[in-house]
Amino acid sequence: MVNRVVVGAHYGLKDWLAQRVTALVMAVYTLVMVVLLSVTGGGFDAWRGLMAHSFVRFITFIFVLSLCYHAWVGIRDIWMDYVKPTAIRLTLHVLTLLALVGYAGWTTQILWRL
Amino acid sequence: MSNRTLQFKIYRYDPDKDQKPYMQEIAVEVESTDRKLLDAMVKLKAKDDSIAFRRSCREGVCGSDAMNINGRNGLACLTDLTTFPEGKPIVLRPLPGLPVIRDLIVDMTQFFKQYHSIKPYLINNDPPPETERLQSPEDREELNGLYECILCACCSTSCPSFWWNPDKFVGPAGLLAAYRFIADTRDQATSERLDNLEDPYRLFRCHTIMNCVEACPKGLNPTKAIGKIKDMMVRRAV
Ligand code: SF4
Ligand code: SF4
Ligand code: FES
Numbered sequence: 001m002v003n004r005v006v007v008g009a010h011y012g013l014k015d016w017l018a019q020r021v022t023a024l025v026m027a028v029y030t031l032v033m034v035v036l037l038s039v040t041g042g043g044f045d046a047w048r049g050l051m052a053h054s055f056v057r058f059i060t061f062i063f064v065l066s067l068c069y070h071a072w073v074g075i076r077d078i079w080m081d082y083v084k085p086t087a088i089r090l091t092l093h094v095l096t097l098l099a100l101v102g103y104a105g106w107t108t109q110i111l112w113r114l
Numbered sequence: 115m116s117n118r119t120l121q122f123k124i125y126r127y128d129p130d131k132d133q134k135p136y137m138q139e140i141a142v143e144v145e146s147t148d149r150k151l152l153d154a155m156v157k158l159k160a161k162d163d164s165i166a167f168r169r170s171c172r173e174g175v176c177g178s179d180a181m182n183i184n185g186r187n188g189l190a191c192l193t194d195l196t197t198f199p200e201g202k203p204i205v206l207r208p209l210p211g212l213p214v215i216r217d218l219i220v221d222m223t224q225f226f227k228q229y230h231s232i233k234p235y236l237i238n239n240d241p242p243p244e245t246e247r248l249q250s251p252e253d254r255e256e257l258n259g260l261y262e263c264i265l266c267a268c269c270s271t272s273c274p275s276f277w278w279n280p281d282k283f284v285g286p287a288g289l290l291a292a293y294r295f296i297a298d299t300r301d302q303a304t305s306e307r308l309d310n311l312e313d314p315y316r317l318f319r320c321h322t323i324m325n326c327v328e329a330c331p332k333g334l335n336p337t338k339a340i341g342k343i344k345d346m347m348v349r350r351a352v
Contacts, residue, residue: 005282007282012312
């Protein structure tokens with residue numbers, strides 16, 4: 001098995017599709033937020049007011065999840081292109097995942113603390 | 115047009131003699147009957163016969179004289195001498211990203227390995243009919259823009275995804291050929307062909323950079339074919 005090139009992990013389509021879908025989610029969220037903020041105006045109180053609605057919290061949460069998944073696929077692609085040794089790459093994948101999951105958790109905490 | 119002198123800068127490397135590659139400057143006189151870059155290169159070769167390059171058909175059919183011309187991949191035999199600006203040397207390099215055998219000759223093993231990996235032949239297990247396997251004109255239409263590929267490798271060697279992963283990413287030429295058989299109504303292995311590509315490397319390394327379309331001297335569009343394969347995979351999955 002030593003030097004044979006191995007391909008055929010069947011998650012190519014799933015991740016590619018997920019990347020498109022999450023991009024769409026983020027685009028829609030951005031539009032919604034721009035509209036909402038242009039109605040309420042900027043500033044800390046306006047933000048707080050917005051985030052008091054559980055609907056806004058919910059879509060923000062979905063946005064963050066999309067962002068994390070999108071970033072996961074993108075960053076993994078970079079590691080796949082430039083980092084060849086399997087052990088180093090796996091380590092980087094795990095670190096990336098941990099960081100992204102951490103961010104997602106942290107964001108959730110912030111959102112529901114407001 | 116009368117005779118004129120063309121300046122060249124040519125990538126030279128002979129692994130038996132040279133420590134590392136260098137650029138050779140050389141001039142050659144061409145006549146009005148010399149229309150294509152390849153004509154000038156044949157004259158160059160007569161002047162300095164140590165310059166190595168491949169060529170055969172001299173009319174854009176065999177795909178052997180692909181090279182990097184002033185920074186763009188193309189076929190010397192299809193590149194008009196009139197397209198070069200006066201007074202600037204014509205810079206010739208081997209196709210990027212493949213190992214150099216000598217001068218402008220590259221080792222295409224990796225490229226053809228990828229091509230063969232998509233099974234570039236019709237798979238049909240039905241007994242062959244008396245005459246030929248028929249297609250409707252509309253079904254045949256879908257193969258236009260796919261079957262014309264001459265495997266010159268201009269596209270794949272201009273694709274960054276192929277530079278980084280030539281062992282794992284099929285590359286635009288191979289994927290164009292893959293779609294040529296996926297789209298063929300006479301082929302019975304569509305599902306296996308899609309399985310064969312459903313992998314984060316083989317197909318999905320393509321990030322739609324479209325260098326391949328820009329490079330193809332036959333005016334083909336591998337990006338479009340790749341998009342259609344992705345569409346079919348989505349259709350199959352949902
Ligand atoms: S469109 Fe895809 S195959 Fe073509 S050059 Fe870009 S990455 Fe390569
Ligand atoms: S698609 Fe075009 S550039 Fe690519 S190998 Fe075929 S003919 Fe050459
Ligand atoms: S010599 Fe055959 S394609 Fe140019």
